[in-house]
Amino acid sequence: MTERKSKVRKWLLTTLALTLLIPLLAACNTNKGDNSDNRRTLRIGTMYGSKQDEYWFRQQTTDLFEFSHSNIDIEIVPAIDYNEMQFENQGKGPQKQPDPLEKVKAIMTGANPVDVMILDMNVLRQLVDENLLKNLEPLLKEDEIDTSEFVPTVIEGIKDQGNGQLYALTPSFMPSALYYNKKLFAEKGVTPPRDNMSWDDVFNLARQMKSGSGKDSVYGFTFNAWGSGENYYDVQTFAAPLELKMFDDKAETMTVNNPNWKSVWETVTKLYKDHVMPSQQDMQAIYEQPQKEGEPYNPFQGRLFLNGKVAMTIGNYGLISEIEQMNANADKLKMQKLEWEVVTSPFHSAKPGVGGEIFLNQLAGINAKAANPDDAWEFVKFMNGKEWAKFKSRSTYEMPSRIEFVKPREGLNFNIAAFTKMKPAPMQRSLKDEALYREKPNLNLVFELGSRYFMEVTQGKKSVDEALKEWETKGNDLLQKIKTNPTGNIEGVFDDVYGGGKPGH
Incomplete structure (x- = not known):
């Protein structure tokens, strides 16, 4: 009964919000004629999804656009369908995870390509490099949209992934x-x-x-x-701007026994030992x-x-x-x-201006092969317009990308600009890294091995030099075993290491 009341309440709130927004949407409606005989379909691709969660995506992303553009129908096309992943391999044991990039490219280049692609940051550069996205800069110039009205860290972060150009925009980000x-x-x-x-x-x-x-x-x-x-994931986050690698691009040789890794480990482990x-x-x-x-x-x-x-x-x-x-x-x-x-988030002296975790959400780009590029641009423009930003500025967990709506919530007074000044740190795993981990999931054991050596340092059992040298030696041995056994059980990985004696997989 409580669940039912909750659903009714959500429905009433949504209805009320739409009712209040009708005059606003009417004012900002950019349709070139609402002739119902001129109906068009705009296909929007998402990286992940299913029919079961499509309603939520529509509510958050497309409903207001569709409401204000009455002759445009929205079709949602997930690159990776959760339902297919869940049910197609029943009883066949662990399966190799699909490659998100390849799945995205498939719905962008197939017989019926999507017009708009909602992207994660880690695939943007590859799509740009393969000329699969439309450059938005000429469209922005033509419609006199000033990118200086957006938070600089958002624009610069997107440009960094687009070789200095804007191939996507996002209405919000998580700094x-x-x-x-x-x-x-x-x-x-x-x-x-x-x-x-x-x-x-x-x-x-x-x-x-x-x-x-x-x-x-x-x-x-x-x-x-x-x-x-002593959470080693925190150490990885701290080191992310430095782009330190555990092993080479082929996952055959360890790359941890060097001054850069030593500096990170010495800095953090001393803070733990001194109880700072x-x-x-x-x-x-x-x-x-x-x-x-x-x-x-x-x-x-x-x-x-x-x-x-x-x-x-x-x-x-x-x-x-x-x-x-x-x-x-x-x-x-x-x-x-x-x-x-x-x-502002602190920065490494070697990487000034680059802060910690900043997630650019709902990056919307236009497929270079879009069958409906005009409506695609209308959607991207609407999604990143002032009206939408005002509506989304009520969020309690993400910030609007438009500067004029970046304000402290009512009753609060704090340095909100601190969230807008730092550039996002690079993703901890590149697309190449992700592909390696899908092919060789046992590579996660290398991270776990490093985590255990890190614990030995914080507990005074080894020096940083000793731990990194042993991680390199034992890691190189492990990488060779993973090369011949990328997914199966590997025994003895953690013998003689903190918490050792446990199975390796």
Whole structure:
């Protein structure tokens, strides 16, 4: 019954929103005649999807366009259909995962190609290099659309994947920034973070902010709002702008025993050893603290930054909503409200201006072989227009790409520009990497091997030099085994390594 009420409520809200938008849509309708005899179909490709989730995609992406362009019918064409993946290989055991790029190219170059392609960032460059997308710059110029009205990091990030040209646009993006606890810095008398800080600057601040011990510890920094404790994925995220590789392009030779990898490992492991960042042991002590009798359940338990246990953390735009929710219920939860601010994500000195994780969502490009290029451009233009940006600016987890709608939510006052200044870091895995991992899924064992050696360093069992050398040696042996056995079980991978003795697959 509750589920039914929820569905009814969502339907009523959607209906109300559409009702309120009718005058707006009528005003921005760009149809060249709404003659019903001139009906056209616009085929929109998505990288993933199915008939079951098509409604959600339409609601989020195409319904308003179709409503305001009454003589255009939208057809959704997923490159990879979840249903086919789920049911076509029943009983045949593990199957090789499809290549997203090849699937996308298939629906763009087949007998009935899609007109518009909604893309992930990691396939954009390859499609541009193979001349499968239409350059949007002449269309933007013709319609006098000024790209300076968009957030620079969005435009520059897309251009970086298009050899300096725009082959796609996106109405929104998911940025990250450096959050800090204003109260902790004031109490310590330490100058708080500022925009355009390097990682060295941030880590130096973090050391100044470390205080206390045991359950009374306050840590200087975490790579995420949870803390995690010696999470090797955080190390990979930290190193992403440097584009360090574990092995060569053929996955035959390790490439980790070098000064660049050494610098990253030494920097991060020292922060854990000095308890500037919480170690696994620190995290365990926090989670093992018993709940006091009569104390209400706290959904933010263990969120170190939200609980005032960390001075600075990296967080995405959606973290603001969690902070708002916690502060609104602080009295009920018997917590202190968080006094916070944000500055730009830190950068590596070798890569100035390149921040952390910034996801460019819903990249829309026009197929170079589109049968309906005019309507395709109308859709891309509408999707990235001011009216749509105003509607989407209400999101609590992503930001609009148009600058004029990048504003703090009502009742809040913070440095929102911090989310817009840094260029996105390169994808941690390139398309070539993804193809290798699909062909040889056992390559994931190389990452796991590195993670275990990293733990041996943080726990003082090995030096960074020793760990990287052993990772290289054992990794090279593992790569040769993977070459002949890319998918099957490989025994003894983790023998004599942290947590060893477990099966290799």
